[in-house]
Amino acid sequence: MSIDKSLLAGSTTTLILKLLEEKDMYGYQMIETLAQKSDDTFNLKAGTLYPILHNLENNGAVESYEEEADNGRIRKYYHLTSKGKKLLQEKHQEWITYSSAVNRILNGGGKLCSNHLMK
Amino acid sequence: MSIDKSLLAGSTTTLILKLLEEKDMYGYQMIETLAQKSDDTFNLKAGTLYPILHNLENNGAVESYEEEADNGRIRKYYHLTSKGKKLLQEKHQEWITYSSAVNRILNGGGKLCSNHLMK
DNA sequence: TTGACATATATAGATTGCCGATATATAATT
C-alpha cells in the first residue's frame, strides 16, 4: 500500500534527525535506510531530502564533511550537532503529542494512548 | 504546547470523517469538538475546514442539509455517506501504516507498535 | 567497449494542504 504523500508532511525532518542520532550518514544512504526501516512505507525523494539537509545545515542542526568511499567516490556525510539533538527531542515530543491526539480521536475518544512508551 | 502546523498535514480530512461517523454535525461544531477531544492540540481553522467539507461533498463522501436550531439560526449539517465511510476506513488504515512506521523508527527501529489496537 | 543502470548530489518548477485575512450575517452578552 502506498501512503498519501501529504501524511508525511512535518515528520520527514524528524526522521532524518533520528537517523543521524545513531550515526553520521550521507544523503543517498538516508533514503535507502528510511525505506528499509519502514518496509517501503517511506520512499523519500532526493528532491525532498537534499533541500532539507541544506536547510538543517544552515540552521546549525547538522554539519557536513566529505569523505572518500572504498570505490573512490566522494560522499557528503552529515553529523548531528548538539543543537540538532535538541531539535530532535523537541520534534519527537511534538510527534508524541500529535499522534496521541489523533489516536485518541480515531479510537473513539477514549483514554490516552501512550504508544511512545512501548518498547 | 502548540503543535507545528505542518504535522497536521494529511490527517485533517480523516479526523473530520471520523467525527461524522458518530453523528451528523455542522462545521463550527466540528471545530469545537476536535479542540475539545484533543485537549486543544487541534485548533482547526474555519478557512481550512469549509473548503475540505465542500471538497468532500463534491466527491460524494458527505451530503449536506440545512436545519434550524432552537435559537432560529440556520446550520448546515453534514452526513457521512457509504462512500464516505469507505473513505474513512481507507484513511484510517493509512494512518495506522504511517504512524506505525514513524514510531518504529523513532523508537529505535525495534518491533512493531500496534497502538491502534489499544482501547 | 559501450550502453544501461545504480549511485550520488543539486536545483527549478509545480502541486497541495493549511493558515491568515477578510467578508457577511445573526444571536447573545454587557
Next chain:
DNA sequence: AATTATATATCGGCAATCTATATATGTCAA
C-alpha cells in the same frame, strides 16, 4: 449600543513535498 460568540464562505499566500531535470561517476552486462 457595542462587543463578543456563533456560523459559513472565499481569496491570497506560505511551506512541504514531488516531478523533472541536470550533472557526474562506478558497475555490470551485452
